[in-house]
Amino acid sequence: MKFGASMFFTDYSMTPAELARALEERGFDIVWAPEHSHIPVSRKTPFILGGDLPKKYYDAMDPFVTLAAAAAVTKTLKLGTGVCLIAQRDPIQTAKLVASIDQVSGGRFVFGIGNGWNQDEMENHGGVFATRHKLARERIEAMKAIWTQSKAEYHGEFVNFDPIMAWPKPVQKPHPPILVGGAFPYSARRAIRYGDGWMPQVTEQSTTPLADLIPRFRQMAAEAGRDPATLDISIGGQQEDADLVKRYRDLGVNRVSTSLPSETAETILPILDRWASIIRAVNG
Numbered sequence: 127m128k129f130g131a132s133m134f135f136t137d138y139s140m141t142p143a144e145l146a147r148a149l150e151e152r153g154f155d156i157v158w159a160p161e162h163s164h165i166p167v168s169r170k171t172p173f174i175l176g177g178d179l180p181k182k183y184y185d186a187m188d189p190f191v192t193l194a195a196a197a198a199v200t201k202t203l204k205l206g207t208g209v210c211l212i213a214q215r216d217p218i219q220t221a222k223l224v225a226s227i228d229q230v231s232g233g234r235f236v237f238g239i240g241n242g243w244n245q246d247e248m249e250n251h252g253g254v255f256a257t258r259h260k261l262a263r264e265r266i267e268a269m270k271a272i273w274t275q276s277k278a279e280y281h282g283e284f285v286n287f288d289p290i291m292a293w294p295k296p297v298q299k300p301h302p303p304i305l306v307g308g309a310f311p312y313s314a315r316r317a318i319r320y321g322d323g324w325m326p327q328v329t330e331q332s333t334t335p336l337a338d339l340i341p342r343f344r345q346m347a348a349e350a351g352r353d354p355a356t357l358d359i360s361i362g363g364q365q366e367d368a369d370l371v372k373r374y375r376d377l378g379v380n381r382v383s384t385s386l387p388s389e390t391a392e393t394i395l396p397i398l399d400r401w402a403s404i405i406r407a408v409n410g
Contacts, residue, residue, distance in 0.1 A: 127375040127408050129401065130383035132158030132208045132362060134182035135192040139388035146196035148395060150203040152402040156236060157196055158208030158362065158383060159189035166246035171255075174243040174327075182388040190223045197231035205231055208362065208383075209240035209307040209325070213258040214251040217265040217285055218292065221272040225296045233297030238325055238360075239266065240307040241316075259316070260284065266304065266320050273301040305360055310339045311346070318350045323358025323380070336361055340377045366400050368407045375408060 131149055135142050146157050165184045173179045193205040205227065212220065228235040241262045242248050245255040253261065261284045268280035268287070273296055277289040296302055306317035307325035317324035324343060326336055344354035360381040361374060371382050384401060386394055 128155035128381040129405050130156035130381055131386050133386045134160055134186045134388045136185040136388045140391050140394050142192040142195040143199045146200045146203055148398055150200045152398050153405050156204035156206050158206045159192045160208055161189045161211050162186050168246050170245040171243055194227055204234045204236050206236035206238045208238040211242045212239050212265050213241050213253050213262045217268045221269040225294045228296040228302050229294045235302045237302045238305045314343045318347050318352050325360050368404045371408050
């Protein structure tokens with residue numbers, strides 16, 4: 127079982143370099159950096175996890191910048207976007223960002239993606255909320271072409287460009303793993319269609335326990351002609367519960383991650399120490 131931790135890096139939190147070093151020292155597999163470019167004052171859609179939107183969502187730094195800082199001070203720790211809001215990012219520029227961070231990290235990048243829940247935020251980027259899922263799929267397909275072809279082109283409804291040449295290419299072949307985040311069943315279908323794994327999320331609208339969803343996801347993958355064993359399952363936002371983590375392990379979950387508050391080392395390091403004990407309890 128692999129373990130990770132995510133943090134909304136802010137100007138008042140533990141720095142990416144500090145956290146990355148602490149995670150690597152304690153045997154964690156990955157650090158995740160979430161993304162929100164901004165938060166509009168208006169709110170057409172409620173916060174997907176319920177309640178008020180935490181302050182850290184307004185204050186989050188860019189994930190590619192923070193993960194690059196983490197890459198510079200570590201050797202084995204993976205670096206993941208958790209998640210990158212691809213419906214709000216240009217696919218050509220994002221393809222270069224992904225390939226660049228995979229290069230500077232020596233092939234340690236994991237591309238966690240999501241399609242977004244904040245309608246106002248997306249509209250400020252020129253997107254249409256109702257068509258974001260097809261837009262996201264086309265952007266991923268276009269990025270795959272850029273990563274794997276010397277002269278890439280893509281022609282879709284929302285993404286359209288004639289042959290281009292763009293380097294660097296990623297270290298990982300054919301490209302860094304793409305993990306699709308979101309609630310069941312829709313994000314599971316997207317993960318099976320164009321991803322390398324799934325990052326399931328429990329929301330107010332989808333409250334089925336994750337342990338019950340894993341077998342259903344694997345069945346869906348098999349029915350779609352994908353080998354379930356080749357699809358990574360990474361579960362985030364988990365509490366300090368070794369027994370639950372062991373249950374996930376026995377269900378074939380690849381990775382469990384904790385969501386850390388945007389606080390300084392004084393608060394974070396004791397949390398990581400407790401998780402290090404869980405890592406030892408689960409993995410021996």
